[in-house]
Amino acid sequence: MDENRYTRLKALKDFGYEINWDDLKRKSVAIIGIGGLGTVSSEMVTRCGVGKLALFDFDTVEPVNLNRSMFKPKHIGKPKAEIAAKILNEINPDVKIYYFIKDIMDIDFEFTFEKELSKMDIILNGLDNISAREYLNSKCVKLRIPYIDAGASRSGLSGYIHPIIPFKTACAKCIKSIAINLPEERGEPCVASLPTTMAILASIQVQEMLKLLLKFGEMIDYVMYHMITGQFLHYNTKKDNNCPICGIRKKDGKRIKSKVTDKDIEDIIEKIE
Numbered sequence: 001m002d003e004n005r006y007t008r009l010k011a012l013k014d015f016g017y018e019i020n021w022d023d024l025k026r027k028s029v030a031i032i033g034i035g036g037l038g039t040v041s042s043e044m045v046t047r048c049g050v051g052k053l054a055l056f057d058f059d060t061v062e063p064v065n066l067n068r069s070m071f072k073p074k075h076i077g078k079p080k081a082e083i084a085a086k087i088l089n090e091i092n093p094d095v096k097i098y099y100f101i102k103d104i105m106d107i108d109f110e111f112t113f114e115k116e117l118s119k120m121d122i123i124l125n126g127l128d129n130i131s132a133r134e135y136l137n138s139k140c141v142k143l144r145i146p147y148i149d150a151g152a153s154r155s156g157l158s159g160y161i162h163p164i165i166p167f168k169t170a171c172a173k174c175i176k177s178i179a180i181n182l183p184e185e186r187g188e189p190c191v192a193s194l195p196t197t198m199a200i201l202a203s204i205q206v207q208e209m210l211k212l213l214l215k216f217g218e219m220i221d222y223v224m225y226h227m228i229t230g231q232f233l234h235y236n237t238k239k240d241n242n243c244p245i246c247g248i249r250k251k252d253g254k255r256i257k258s259k260v261t262d263k264d265i266e267d268i269i270e271k272i273e
């Protein structure tokens, strides 16, 4: 039997799951933010053999980023997305990798950003600030692209993973308005950063991506991970009908399914600013 880089991945089929691993070759994935999460998730996605991978990050590699995966001292000062694309291309040339050294919230980039996102089968969040994450959530809902949100706390000691299927499951904005007992500091820029916590969160993110794209297993709803206690806490979320992004609205007295508009996104950004 011919063995190749996918042999051990395809062997999963021998354990009772009807998976056609080659389906991944026809899938496009975008990773937004190539930091502690994105460096880990992008490598796993590349090794798994997706068809296309788009990377978005406007930052350059700094010495403080060297506690994490992928980057080396010689990359300091160079764009993260460009370096990541080069390294990932060497890891698996089967994957068509392209990148954008752009701030996703830059108004001049909005048209291209939406155009690129709309080509994707799934989006993985690797952003570390709340405004950009909310912006990305609203774009994924607007374009109806599945989105796997994830982020670490400022302490680097905990984090969350939250797969979102627009208009079907709770979006990232719904979570804010639902009274589930979540810590306040989620997905913010890290003061402390542990590569271990980041790798755990990114691994679960990619795991959920594989289940969604290859249609097997059960998706998680919302999981918090706390490294001090080692606990994974599972929360049940509920789509919020009053959510400004994915809720139900009334038009001429009738309830209509919401369709997020550019005006909604502008309002949200204004409130954040």
Ligand SMILES: [Zn+2]
Binding pocket: 170, 171, 172, 173, 174, 175, 240, 243, 244, 245, 246, 247
């Ligand atoms: Zn929502």
